[in-house]
Amino acid sequence: MKRRQFIEQSLLTAGGTLLLAGLAKAVAPQEIVFGHGNKRYRLNRQWSQADVSRYPVTDCHEMLQDSKGRIVLLTNETRNNVLLYDKSGKILESWGTEYPGAHGLSIFNEGGEDVLFICDNNRHQVIKTTMQGKVLMTLNYPTMTGEYNKAEEFIPTETAIAPNGDIYVVDGYGKDFVIQYDYKGNYIRHFGGRGPEAKYLRNAHGICVDLRHKTPELIVTSREQNAFKRYSLQGEYIGTIELPGAWVCRPVIKDDYLYAAVLQSSSRLWQQSGFVTILDAQHKVVSNLAGNTPVYQDGRLQEMYQTVKAFSYPHDVCIDDDGCLYVAQWNSGKVYPYKLEPVA
Numbered sequence: 001m002k003r004r005q006f007i008e009q010s011l012l013t014a015g016g017t018l019l020l021a022g023l024a025k026a027v028a029p030q031e032i033v034f035g036h037g038n039k040r041y042r043l044n045r046q047w048s049q050a051d052v053s054r055y056p057v058t059d060c061h062e063m064l065q066d067s068k069g070r071i072v073l074l075t076n077e078t079r080n081n082v083l084l085y086d087k088s089g090k091i092l093e094s095w096g097t098e099y100p101g102a103h104g105l106s107i108f109n110e111g112g113e114d115v116l117f118i119c120d121n122n123r124h125q126v127i128k129t130t131m132q133g134k135v136l137m138t139l140n141y142p143t144m145t146g147e148y149n150k151a152e153e154f155i156p157t158e159t160a161i162a163p164n165g166d167i168y169v170v171d172g173y174g175k176d177f178v179i180q181y182d183y184k185g186n187y188i189r190h191f192g193g194r195g196p197e198a199k200y201l202r203n204a205h206g207i208c209v210d211l212r213h214k215t216p217e218l219i220v221t222s223r224e225q226n227a228f229k230r231y232s233l234q235g236e237y238i239g240t241i242e243l244p245g246a247w248v249c250r251p252v253i254k255d256d257y258l259y260a261a262v263l264q265s266s267s268r269l270w271q272q273s274g275f276v277t278i279l280d281a282q283h284k285v286v287s288n289l290a291g292n293t294p295v296y297q298d299g300r301l302q303e304m305y306q307t308v309k310a311f312s313y314p315h316d317v318c319i320d321d322d323g324c325l326y327v328a329q330w331n332s333g334k335v336y337p338y339k340l341e342p343v344a
Contacts (some may be wrong), residue, residue, distance in 0.1 A: 022035070033160035033343050034308065036294065036328035039257070041325060041340035043310060047089040048336030055080055055091055060328035060337055062158075062250070063318035066114045066131060071318060071326060073337060074105040076082045082116075082133065086198065087320060087340070093142070095133040099123070104158035104206075104250075110165070117167070119156040126169055128140040128157050139169065142179050144187040158250050160207040160218065162233060170220060174203040178220060178235065191235030192220065199237035201229060206250020206260075209233075214279050220252045226266060228283075241283045248277065254319040256281045261314035261327060262291070265305040272312040276327060279306065289325075289340065
């Protein structure tokens, strides 16, 4: 048995979770490697070089990389809702004081220019902005659906933008509908919502457009069901990707893989039991970062759970053009994002 494997097994707690603090004392930081197969990463918890007195964060909700290679972080701290980093962790810009419920962040290249879509839980709105924060469009609660009587019922958590500019908004903390608009913000349709059938959603926390296959489709989080649901771009239900034990946040696709932060493990609810999961193009889990080795029996994925207490409540993962991962966390002591670098 290799030394690192021996130390990890020796430090396992009775609940099956490895304490990172103990591991860090026993193993040099550069040896702390998470993941499985060809998706293994080295943890860097000190990536952010932000001065907390100038650039504070509360919940680090979501992250992405723009066309200039900058890493963009969204936080619900109204002294600076948006922080722009370079890949080394240096702060380049900051803006935003008007998004107290800043939660969802997506990006779209529109005519050669990046634009952002911010979901604000407190404002019950989706706001489209330039990369400098200028507001271009605001989507209010969708009265045209016939499903909402007041703004407070609409609590959007994420958006996804189709290649033609159509906007899909998930009401993940409200009524769990997916609302589709055209690029001008005109209502097209809605689908999802709650119900007993597989096509319905429960905590539709995230959404993305999957362009990896011949026919594009939507992947929507159903977090309380530990699953992703697949739909056509017209809202027709295709199938479910079961992820037992994993309270997944939004799906993020990079090249052939889907990445997702897992807020927590079902076996240890509200005990800082999160990790990161990675799926291949056939929707099979191939690696868990700070989680158990994925196991399939008779074609069915077995329950997943945190094994290393490296994260508290991971809320999003960003993958940059070098293949590095950045993990933003909710309710985790106002920590800045962590960076994970791939290990050959």
